[in-house]
Amino acid sequence: MTRPPALPSAARAIVRGDRRALARAISAVENGDPSADAVLRALYPRTGSIPVVGLTGPLGVGKSSLLSLLVAHLRAEHRTVGIVAVDPSSPFSGGSVLGDRIRFDRAPEDDGVFFRSMASRGAAGGIAVTTREAVRLLEAAGFDLVLVETVGSGQVDVSIRDVATTRVVVLVPHLGDEVQTLKAGLFEIADVFCVNKSDLPGAERAERDLSELAALGPARDGWRPTVVRTSSVTPSGIPELWRAIEAHETFLDEAHVRADAERTRLAREIVERARDRLSADLVVRLGKDPALRSLLDRVAARSLDPRSAADRLVADLLRGR
């Protein structure tokens, strides 16, 4: 019998529940610090088996307040929760204001919750490139589930599907008519629709439109999105929201689709990583390629168009010239 290799000390500290070690490892991952590689590699076998719940939706729909109430509900059920809340980085200064903690209430001294804010650092799609690795670190630290709150999302910010086992799309009344719900993107990734701020008028209508949307097309992998109504003000609907999430998690197991869904996510992750590595290397090589100069001359003189020039560069490269 082969024994698993010894964990690096940082990884051991994380598994032991050392919160500072966990926090530092997340920073190392975010910063692309080489020390993170060994930790991630060592902890990877311990990951992939807990629910990862994504909360996404446009800005201002109440994701953070909802998250706070959901965590309180989960803590009352004695579940431990890791949280990654992503907010946008400025495309101008690179800075950001990460404000999701403001809405977060919790009992002091509660070690059953770990809240980490993350800046998107240039990634499009609603999460940071390193969000899924931060989620793995939280799982290795022993949390029962992880909640990920995305940047306030636009219509096509669907990266949360690469991270979450259950995707909750949070909306509010009066976001538009039912044709909006037919549009491509965000509405296609929901496992659960949450109509938040349901204390406002129009909530029934929004719920009806979403239910009709869910009933329209074929079920995705055998699942039709459910719709729940919540309010952070009254507050109401939080246990129902959790039951809807749990129902989807149960479905993943009972329909034997959890492993397939995970494989799909992992395949995308590997290809993306490879693409990022390749493109970084290639951009450097192409920039130095003497062929670029002569092609550029012709493109500048309008005797060749940029697409054709790019095609030739790539063709040369793939021939291993």
Add this chain to the structure above:
Amino acid sequence: MARKAKTTPIRVLIAKPGLDGHDRGAKVVARALRDAGMEVIYAGLRQTPEEIVRAAVEEDVDLIGLSILSGAHMALFPRVLRLLKSERGSKIPVFAGGIIPDEDARRLKRLGIRAIFGPGTSLDEIVRTATQLARGPA
């Protein structure tokens, strides 16, 4: 000693301990630090020292900024410093802003608050000092 390489953003926690609700100053500073390229974890109003230190640990910040206008700074700031020390995180520098009489400011600096900004301090000075505290002297 510079804790961070120049290429990674500085992470700073901005929090208001105590019970006053005047968060305009904290927001102005948060925005200025953001515009200087920092990642500002804005914890907001009415934070207990325990909550502040917990947030600093979880967020792995390089720096903590406390804003206070209630007059309770002599009770709350030393408690933040004490808790940081017990978290083995005492190396995180803490700066402060608000209405703090000179004599109190001197005492707080002796206790370990690294910089104190009164009304009228320029944002440039705050950003410069915050950067130095996080990265060490240039």
